[in-house]
Amino acid sequence: MKIALYQMHVIPGKPEENIQKIDQWFDQLDEDIDIAVLPEMWNTSYRLKDLNELADNDGEVILPFLQKKAKALKKHIVAGSIAYKKDQEIYNRAIVINKEGSCINTYDKAHLVPMLNEHHYLTSGEKKPTVYKLDEVDMGTIICYDLRFPELSRSLALEDAKVIFVPAQWPKSRIDHWKALLRARAIENQVYVIACNSVGLCDENEFGGNSLVYGPDGTLMDNLYYEEDTLIVEIDFEKQEQIREAIPIFNSLRTDLY
Numbered sequence: 012m013k014i015a016l017y018q019m020h021v022i023p024g025k026p027e028e029n030i031q032k033i034d035q036w037f038d039q040l041d042e043d044i045d046i047a048v049l050p051e052m053w054n055t056s057y058r059l060k061d062l063n064e065l066a067d068n069d070g071e072v073i074l075p076f077l078q079k080k081a082k083a084l085k086k087h088i089v090a091g092s093i094a095y096k097k098d099q100e101i102y103n104r105a106i107v108i109n110k111e112g113s114c115i116n117t118y119d120k121a122h123l124v125p126m127l128n129e130h131h132y133l134t135s136g137e138k139k140p141t142v143y144k145l146d147e148v149d150m151g152t153i154i155c156y157d158l159r160f161p162e163l164s165r166s167l168a169l170e171d172a173k174v175i176f177v178p179a180q181w182p183k184s185r186i187d188h189w190k191a192l193l194r195a196r197a198i199e200n201q202v203y204v205i206a207c208n209s210v211g212l213c214d215e216n217e218f219g220g221n222s223l224v225y226g227p228d229g230t231l232m233d234n235l236y237y238e239e240d241t242l243i244v245e246i247d248f249e250k251q252e253q254i255r256e257a258i259p260i261f262n263s264l265r266t267d268l269y
């Protein structure tokens with residue numbers, strides 16, 4: 012399975028321009044890419060004060076755009092997350108569209124970031140992320156700060172997720188945490204962790220890139236640096252099975268204790 016990640020410089024407060032950038036990025040992807048992955052809040056970036064005007068109202072612009080694109084390109088889109096307005100509430104919503112153009116999964120970021128005062132502007136999700144299938148493989152998505160809460164990734168792994176996507180706008184100043192936490196989530200759950208960060212500035216926030224993919228044994232399969240760029244990786248589920256057989260952590264779980 013071949014996956015392309017867009018380490019995007021999201022233009023703050025300019026949803027139309029960001030849609031155009033993504034449209035062009037999709038168009039230059041090779042035919043053999045199965046899944047295209049986008050970062051967190053790629054329509055607005057962190058212009059939180061303006062989200063009431065900028066958030067996509069019930070997905071009315073972004074959903075049809077992604078659905079049409081997925082169908083035309085015959086690719087699944089793990090569409091990171093967007094600022095999504097519903098009944099006067101604004102969510103940081105992850106979206107997955109399959110190559111037939113159906114929206115098969117959504118998840119509203121459950122852990123809002125105190126350091127960014129996200130809770131002043133966004134409503135937190137009240138449900139945990141759920142597993143979805145792309146090409147018959149179980150996968151899941153968590154968003155950025157969720158990475159600090161291992162319970163969420165574990166709950167996806169216990170539902171049989173083999174891949175966990177982490178769209179983010181993670182700051183440059185804490186990139187060491189980003190890499191350590193992503194690697195830990197990969198090793199402890201024996202999953203592929205596919206992490207798509209953004210780059211560039213939004214007001215005083217600088218995002219740190221370093222989008223990467225860790226294998227189920229924590230091997231760094233590939234990574235990007237600090238510029239806008241594309242990462243392409245190929246993942247292998249037979250290899251994952253071998254890793255899980257060699258160190259069978261899921262058979263050793265003590266659900267009687269925790």
Ligand SMILES: O=C(O)CCC(=O)C(=O)O
Pocket residue numbers: 124154155156157159179180181182185188
């Ligand atoms: O946890 C962190 O250090 C960064 C989290 C973050 O920036 C986010 O969730 O958008």
